[in-house]
Every structure is written in structure tokens, then in C-alpha cells.
Amino acid sequence: MxxxxxxxxxxxxxxxxxxxxxxxxxxxxxxxxxxxxxxxxxxxxxxxxxxxxxxxxxxxxxxxxxxxxxxxxxxxxxxxxxxxxxxxxxxxxxxxxxxxxxxxxxLNKKPVYILHPAKVGGAIQDKVSWEQGILNVVWTPGGAADKLVVQRKSGNVEIAMGEIEMIRTENQKINGKPQTIANIKHSSADNVYNTFILAGIQNSLIEYINDHLKEQGVISGHEDGVAGGGGGGDAALEGLEDEILVALYSGVSALEVPTFMDGTDVDQVEEIYDKLISYGLVELVRLRKDVKLTAKGRNIVNKKMQM
Amino acid sequence: MLVDDSKFMRALLKKVMASAHNIVGEAENGVEAVDMYEQLSPDIVLMDIVMPHMDGILATSNIVGKHPDAKIIMCTSVGQDEKVKAAIKAGARGYITKPFQGPSVLKEVESLLGQ
Structure with missing residues (x-):
């Protein structure tokens, strides 16, 4: 060799x-x-x-x-x-x-085919076409900023490893030929994207991303991210918990969830949030304060209204 | 107009759309959707694919057959590539995969309304 x-x-x-x-x-x-x-x-x-x-x-x-x-x-x-x-x-x-x-x-410095963005926030971008590019696997100290960068004529595509939510395989035609491509779902500051990549050694691309997702606890050790389904690793979620996760994903604010989920009270939703936090599926941003007026506060309001 | 057999998904789409658009009707399956389209002539339809009685593909085909200018966005689940292809043939003009992000759905709707 x-x-x-x-x-x-x-x-x-x-x-x-x-x-x-x-x-x-x-x-x-x-x-x-x-x-x-x-x-x-x-x-x-x-x-x-x-x-x-x-x-x-x-x-x-x-x-x-x-x-x-x-x-x-x-x-x-x-x-x-x-x-x-x-x-x-x-x-x-x-x-x-x-x-x-x-x-x-x-994988590094190898030619790939890329379709980006294949989807933006779930909306399929049917005017985007496959392009050729060169895949760069970028490692950084401690791995915090590791990324995949695909250089292509229309501009580089950067996929931060820490922002990858999921990878699965899909069948797509490239230049009229059926291929099994990697569908990588990842977020950036402004949105969630799906990027399709066909690498020369496709198994290694999928394995590389899956190993990263397992290391980060995004999927469980025995879970094959490619198989899809089964969100949340080992987390056993019930109907309402699933729905709350989907609502949050779609942009419903955590504070609006009790109103949005018809017939669910605040305490019940907060219990579910605690459970989701313990599973590592959501993180605490801030604690909301719920207050009521004291006698002194009511007294001031009464005085203000007399003015 | 929203078409989905899941009450939760309809509520979610309604919530997403409410800031910019009026929801004129909600249907739980393809049969209801075809009837409702005739009555309401909505500007746009968000249509689930997998539904009981009549799926979204057949419903789209029926609606577009009578109303070639109908603007229908299919809401698909991940891994329904074959169904997406069938939906394209049936006349769907936009495609959203679940789970979706609210702003992207709005953008897709507005882009199609602008055509």
C-alpha cells in the first residue's frame, strides 16, 4: 500500500x-x-x-x-x-x-453529490438540483465546532455536527440513476434544513454521523439513526408528551402550550416539561413567575383609580 | 382549508396559520375535503396524505380534476417518497414534511398564493 x-x-x-x-x-x-x-x-x-x-x-x-x-x-x-x-x-x-x-x-476531501437545501423547515424545495462537490470533514479541538463542509460551485454548505438532529437513508434518482442517499436533518441559527448527500463510501458517511449522534446522546447506543422513527432514544413518551414535543418543534411557545393543548392545565403541562427535561429532550430556558396582588398592592391600585 | 385526520395536527396548522390567514374549513378525510372544496373554494389547501376513507392523493386528484387551478400543499411524513411522487402526479403544488416549522409552512403557503 x-x-x-x-x-x-x-x-x-x-x-x-x-x-x-x-x-x-x-x-x-x-x-x-x-x-x-x-x-x-x-x-x-x-x-x-x-x-x-x-x-x-x-x-x-x-x-x-x-x-x-x-x-x-x-x-x-x-x-x-x-x-x-x-x-x-x-x-x-x-x-x-x-x-x-x-x-x-x-470521507475527507472526497467527491460527493449534494442537494441543499432539500427541505427548509419541512418544506420540500423542488427547484433545487443535485450538484457535485467536495466533502471536507473538519475537526476542531475538543470537537465542539466539528463540521462537514461541502464545497460546491454555488457556494459552500456547512453542517455543524452539533446541530445534526437526524440521519436516514432515502432512495433518490441522481442523473436518472437510483441511489441510496443520506438525508441529514440539521439546524442553523435561522431554520431547520434537510441536506441530501451521496458520498463515494456512503456507509461510512452514515456511520460517521450515527456515531456522533450516539456519542452526543441524540440517539441511544443501540439505536440505528438511519432506521428513523423512535424519537428520543429510550424515552417512552405518551400521546400528550409526543404532541407537546411536536408543538414545540413547530414553533408553539412553551408558555402557549397549555392554551394550545385543549383541556390541559398548566400544572399538567409543567409536569410533562419536567419529564421531558429529565429525558434530555428539552432544556429549561427560564422559570415563569406567577403572581397575585397582596392587600398592599390592591390598596395602591384602589388609590390610583381614585386619582 | 385544512385536511388532516389528526385533530392535533389540524390544531397545530391552525395555530401556525392563524397569524396571517383565515382558516375557512377543516376536513378529517379526503371525502370531506372534496365536498368542502366545492362549497368553500378556498385559496389554498393543506392536505395530509394518509387518511381514512379517501387519502390525500385521491382527494387532490379529484379536486384538481375539477379545478385545475386548485392550490394544494401536501403534508407528508418522513419516508413517504413514493406517496410524494404520487401527489405530484395528482397535482399537488407544494410539499411539507412533518415535523414542520411554522415559519416555513407560512412561507410555502405565501409563495404558492403569490403564484
């Missing part, structure tokens, strides 16, 4: 997935990621996996094979027309780092 500068590495164990095996045969290994691909070193073997040959990352391996190992990274790659899956286990943080860097190398 060309470009041998090391990006990151880890020591752990690996096994090549054989679905006919009774159980995994883990062997100690060293895994080295370079700009060109991954070196798998185990026993006396050294196997190179070019980045371009990686078909998917993080695919689940059968529980029967993997046993009790929960922290692992699977890499499926195709060399000479043959697909091979290797599972690597090691320290959780190192595995996450390895996966993140692989995805970075697969």
Missing part, C-alpha cells in the same frame, strides 16, 4: 469472521492505520487492507461467534472479488479512535 505514514494504531486481538466456525478464534494483533489503508499484523502474518477496499465498518458479528466481547470493530473489505470480515477488539477508546480515523480518511 502506498502512503505509509502512520495515522494511528492499536494493540488488541482479531479474528477473521467465518460464519461456519463454532466460535471466534481471537489472536493477538497490532493494527496500524496509514493514509493508504490498514495493516493487520498477527502471529507471523502481515495483511494489508487498502482503504478503497473497505466495504463497511462496524457491521454486527453474530453473537454466537463473538460471545461476550462487546467492544469490537468489524471491517468488511473486498480484495480480488472476495469479501472478508475481520473483527478487532481492544481498548474501547482506541477502537473508537481507529474507526473515526478510518472514516475520516474515507
Amino acid at each position: 502506498a502512503q505509509e505514514k502512520v495515522v494511528t494504531w492499536l494493540e488488541g486481538k482479531l479474528f477473521f469472521v467465518d460464519t461456519y466456525a463454532a466460535r471466534a478464534n481471537w489472536v493477538p494483533c497490532k493494527v496500524v492505520l496509514t493514509y493508504g489503508g490498514i495493516w493487520l499484523m498477527y502471529g507471523n502474518e502481515k495483511r494489508g487492507v487498502p482503504l478503497a477496499s473497505i466495504a463497511s465498518l462496524g457491521r454486527e458479528v453474530s453473537k454466537k461467534l463473538i460471545g461476550n466481547v462487546s467492544d469490537y470493530l468489524s471491517i468488511a473489505y473486498v480484495v480480488g472479488g472476495k469479501e472478508t470480515t475481520v473483527a478487532i477488539t481492544g481498548q474501547s477508546a482506541q477502537l473508537k479512535k481507529l474507526k473515526k480515523y478510518i472514516m475520516f480518511l474515507q
